[in-house]
Amino acid sequence: MTTDNRVDTLKLATAITLCLCVVFMLYVSYTPDEISEFVLLNDRLQPMPVRDVMAPPILVRQDRQHLQALPAVQAVTAETSCTPKKNFVFIKVQQETASNTVQRILLRYAYRHNLTVMLPRSGGSFRWLTFTDDFDGLPVKDGNYNVIAHHLRYSEEIKRKMPEDTVYFTILQHPVSHMKSSFHQWRLHKHYNISSKDPVNAFFKDPYLYSINDSATFKTYHPIKNRQAFDLGFNTSWQWGDQHTKAHFKELAKTIRVVLLVERFDESLVMLKRLMCWDTQDILYQPVSNFETNRYTNVTLRHKQEMAFRNWSSIDFALYDYSQKMFNETSKRIGPGFMNEVQYFRRLNSWVYFEGCRGHRGRNFTHFGVEKSRWHDRFESDGALCVAIERSRGIWDAKLGLRQNAEFRKSNEISVPAANITNLGSKTGSISLELKTKKKASKRKRGFLKAGPKQLFDNLLLKEKKKEKKTSKRIKTKEKGRKT
Numbered sequence: 001m002t003t004d005n006r007v008d009t010l011k012l013a014t015a016i017t018l019c020l021c022v023v024f025m026l027y028v029s030y031t032p033d034e035i036s037e038f039v040l041l042n043d044r045l046q047p048m049p050v051r052d053v054m055a056p057p058i059l060v061r062q063d064r065q066h067l068q069a070l071p072a073v074q075a076v077t078a079e080t081s082c083t084p085k086k087n088f089v090f091i092k093v094q095q096e097t098a099s100n101t102v103q104r105i106l107l108r109y110a111y112r113h114n115l116t117v118m119l120p121r122s123g124g125s126f127r128w129l130t131f132t133d134d135f136d137g138l139p140v141k142d143g144n145y146n147v148i149a150h151h152l153r154y155s156e157e158i159k160r161k162m163p164e165d166t167v168y169f170t171i172l173q174h175p176v177s178h179m180k181s182s183f184h185q186w187r188l189h190k191h192y193n194i195s196s197k198d199p200v201n202a203f204f205k206d207p208y209l210y211s212i213n214d215s216a217t218f219k220t221y222h223p224i225k226n227r228q229a230f231d232l233g234f235n236t237s238w239q240w241g242d243q244h245t246k247a248h249f250k251e252l253a254k255t256i257r258v259v260l261l262v263e264r265f266d267e268s269l270v271m272l273k274r275l276m277c278w279d280t281q282d283i284l285y286q287p288v289s290n291f292e293t294n295r296y297t298n299v300t301l302r303h304k305q306e307m308a309f310r311n312w313s314s315i316d317f318a319l320y321d322y323s324q325k326m327f328n329e330t331s332k333r334i335g336p337g338f339m340n341e342v343q344y345f346r347r348l349n350s351w352v353y354f355e356g357c358r359g360h361r362g363r364n365f366t367h368f369g370v371e372k373s374r375w376h377d378r379f380e381s382d383g384a385l386c387v388a389i390e391r392s393r394g395i396w397d398a399k400l401g402l403r404q405n406a407e408f409r410k411s412n413e414i415s416v417p418a419a420n421i422t423n424l425g426s427k428t429g430s431i432s433l434e435l436k437t438k439k440k441a442s443k444r445k446r447g448f449l450k451a452g453p454k455q456l457f458d459n460l461l462l463k464e465k466k467k468e469k470k471t472s473k474r475i476k477t478k479e480k481g482r483k484t
Helices: 003-030 098-112 157-161 175-185 199-203 227-231 243-255 262-276 303-312 314-333 338-356 384-390 393-412 453-483
Strands: 038-041 044-047 058-062 065-067 088-091 167-172 256-261 367-370 379-381
Touching: 088 098, 098 167, 098 262, 098 384, 098 393, 167 262, 167 314, 175 199, 175 227, 175 303, 175 314, 227 314, 243 256, 256 262, 256 314, 262 314, 262 338, 303 314, 314 338, 338 367, 338 384, 379 384
Parallel strands: 088 167, 167 256
Antiparallel strands: 038 044, 058 065, 058 367, 367 379
């Protein structure tokens, strides 16, 4: 074989190898993984066939045109055998993460279904039943409430404000995790002057010694001693096994239908959905900030210190152990396919937020829909669902407060005094709801009331309408470009 022939053969072999590499790369790029329900093609969401029969085929509307979803492997039907429950009370324990997520889910549901929510006069918590016996909820039309979702200590007095068919539920976190979060939030290492590098374990070497003078500082409740039990109506001075504790526990067991667990959050939401006969889209949430991290998250409580903590905060541990046991039993008898639905919901929730809702954060407009499955009916979203999922508690309070106050004024033909409705905003995006009186609002209140609360809220709606107009203009421009 001559030198020229060898060179030609080498070139041919190299070309064939490159072609095979290109084909392989294209195959890997455009072939979906068997366990993946959703992929992105051409910067748009497209449904892909998968082997898992639980995977929801996604119907995407792009530029107001439907792209037909591939048929499901197996026909499924949604469960529609019960009536959704519209009266409920969420005993929100003092947590800054998962309980806030549940609260936003409930407020979104209440606003969507035009339910009347009991709102505190100021901030995000009631003083009623915790610090005072005077009711500090905002007045509403007919004086009837459907929902309580703000922080409120449990008491039999709540039942007098709510309908008889009200469903009561709460959420608990493992006491050790809750203690670490509270220890960080309250800066207890400074309060107790603990100079150790591991203040948590140092404190629980002898918690009684450190807290001997706490009655003067923490008069109502202690931040880490039976803190969750206090929100459920227990006294922080009680211990598990006391007569008062047993009597109150029996009362709680009769009233509270289900206890959600932070450590099993998705399971808890699916269980709540089945209990309340709600839709899957009602429990979708923002997953990025569900669990809090703090300086003590990775601190391990030694065995001796943990036993001391169990004895010191015995009610919290007893409640959590009992709730975990009941949670396991309920999940077994709640119905067939519970864990399958949990896995499905976990994937769907992640996809809706990170992929389906991605378009509304930028210039790309994505209209997506989820086809009917064995656990829910078909639903679509044009961005409103995505905005609602991300909406903070303060914004929900503002929207609900303005709507309910308008109904109250219309029914009574009077204006509520400004002293009765104060700032309902959160730290992020505060919106004041003080009503304008005949005199102009004071300019000294940080500029929140210069134009009046209604105008402030109207400005928010105006911004949303402007965004919708811009979106529709982009769609029309694209359509004209394609026609030409």
